[in-house]
Amino acid sequence: MTEPDVEHARRAALSVIDYYGIDKAAEIDLESIAWGLGIDIREARLKNSEAQLIRKRVAGIIRIRPGEQHTARGRFSIAHEIGHWRLHPEQNQYWICTADQIHRYKGNAMEIEANAFSAELLMPTPLFRPHVHKGTFGFTLADHLAKTFSTSLQATTLRMVDETKEPAVVVLSDSDQVCWSKRNRSLLPGFEFHIPRGQRLHPDSKAWGASLDGDGSDESDATRWFPSIKDPYHFAVYEETRYLEAYDLALSLLVVHEE
Numbered sequence: 001m002t003e004p005d006v007e008h009a010r011r012a013a014l015s016v017i018d019y020y021g022i023d024k025a026a027e028i029d030l031e032s033i034a035w036g037l038g039i040d041i042r043e044a045r046l047k048n049s050e051a052q053l054i055r056k057r058v059a060g061i062i063r064i065r066p067g068e069q070h071t072a073r074g075r076f077s078i079a080h081e082i083g084h085w086r087l088h089p090e091q092n093q094y095w096i097c098t099a100d101q102i103h104r105y106k107g108n109a110m111e112i113e114a115n116a117f118s119a120e121l122l123m124p125t126p127l128f129r130p131h132v133h134k135g136t137f138g139f140t141l142a143d144h145l146a147k148t149f150s151t152s153l154q155a156t157t158l159r160m161v162d163e164t165k166e167p168a169v170v171v172l173s174d175s176d177q178v179c180w181s182k183r184n185r186s187l188l189p190g191f192e193f194h195i196p197r198g199q200r201l202h203p204d205s206k207a208w209g210a211s212l213d214g215d216g217s218d219e220s221d222a223t224r225w226f227p228s229i230k231d232p233y234h235f236a237v238y239e240e241t242r243y244l245e246a247y248d249l250a251l252s253l254l255v256v257h258e259e
Contacts, residue, residue: 004109006116012086013120025127025149030078033121034062037085041069041078051077053084060085072152076118083117084110123149123159132163137255138240153242154251158182169225169254171195173207179249188256192229202227206241210250214243225254234259 020036022028034041037060039053044063046052050073052063062081068074088110123145131145137160139153146156157170167187172179181195201208202224206216222235229235236259241252 002109004112004116006113009083009087009113009116010120010125013083013117014124014126016082016086016121017124017126022124023127028122028124028149030075030082034078034082037082039082039085043067043069051081053081055085055089072146072150072155075122075150076152076155079118079121080114082121083114087113087117119155119159122151123156125163128159129163132160132165134165137164137166137168138253139242142253153244157251157253167193167256169193169195169256171207171225171252171254173201173250173252174248175201175208175211175250177201193226193256195225199227205252206239207250207252210241210243211248216241222256 016033017028020027020033031041038058039060039062041062041064043066044052046063046065050065054061054063062078064074064078069078128145128149131141131148142153142157142160145151145160146153149156151159154172161168161170161182161184164184165187167184169181169183169188171181178195178197178199178201180197183193183195203209204220205224206213206218210216217238217240219236219238221232222229222237223232225237225239226232226235236257238255238257239252240254241250243250
């Protein structure tokens with residue numbers, strides 16, 4: 001399996017930002033960017049996909065569900081397809097991208113690269129990083145940045161994990177188990193801090209009861225989230241969980257503290 005070249009994808013997105021001279025979040029106009037690349041964005045009734053890209057030589061069409069074009073979810077899907085246009089010109093002429101590939105971060109290397117491109121295009125590092133200060137990792141900042149960059153809470157928290165100076169993890173889960181997680185590897189390098197897909201939720205975690213109890217926060221010993229940690233009493237975890245009612249999922253932000 002080919003490994004995704006995430007850094008190349010991010011650089012490609014930043015080259016678009018630089019080309020259009022964008023220096024404010026409000027200037028990230030996907031319709032103008034797409035038009036400049038020879039792509040027309042059209043609404044269409046899509047049955048089994050979130051978005052589609054059709055390439056005809058130097059011209060292309062991105063098809064998006066009706067009413068989604070200017071939503072945070074739709075913007076990420078459009079930017080994802082622009083990523084395919086820029087990154088994979090020789091691979092396929094017709095891309096059909098599902099919700100799992102775009103919004104649940106599943107798929108092959110090219111889908112992962114397109115997601116990395118999308119995140120960087122919508123939340124460029126030079127504009128995003130200055131907002132992320134030590135001690136601010138949480139939903140207060142995430143809500144502010146999601147509004148500023150017109151992005152979903154999920155996409156925003158994933159970018160925050162990349163940029164934070166705190167030992168932080170973001171986790172998406174259903175009522176029983178982890179769907180995916182991402183940690184700041186520079187500050188949590190040990191594999192003991194990896195939360196694998198499918199890991200069962202601890203019944204005392206806020207994520208486990210989110211569908212009934214709603215949002216919540218708590219501080220506990222590290223074993224609730226890291227059952228294989230070598231020195232469980234040396235670490236504590238501050239958990240802040242947001243229940244995403246529309247998807248019946250829980251989004252959790254974790255910060256690990258040494259005791």
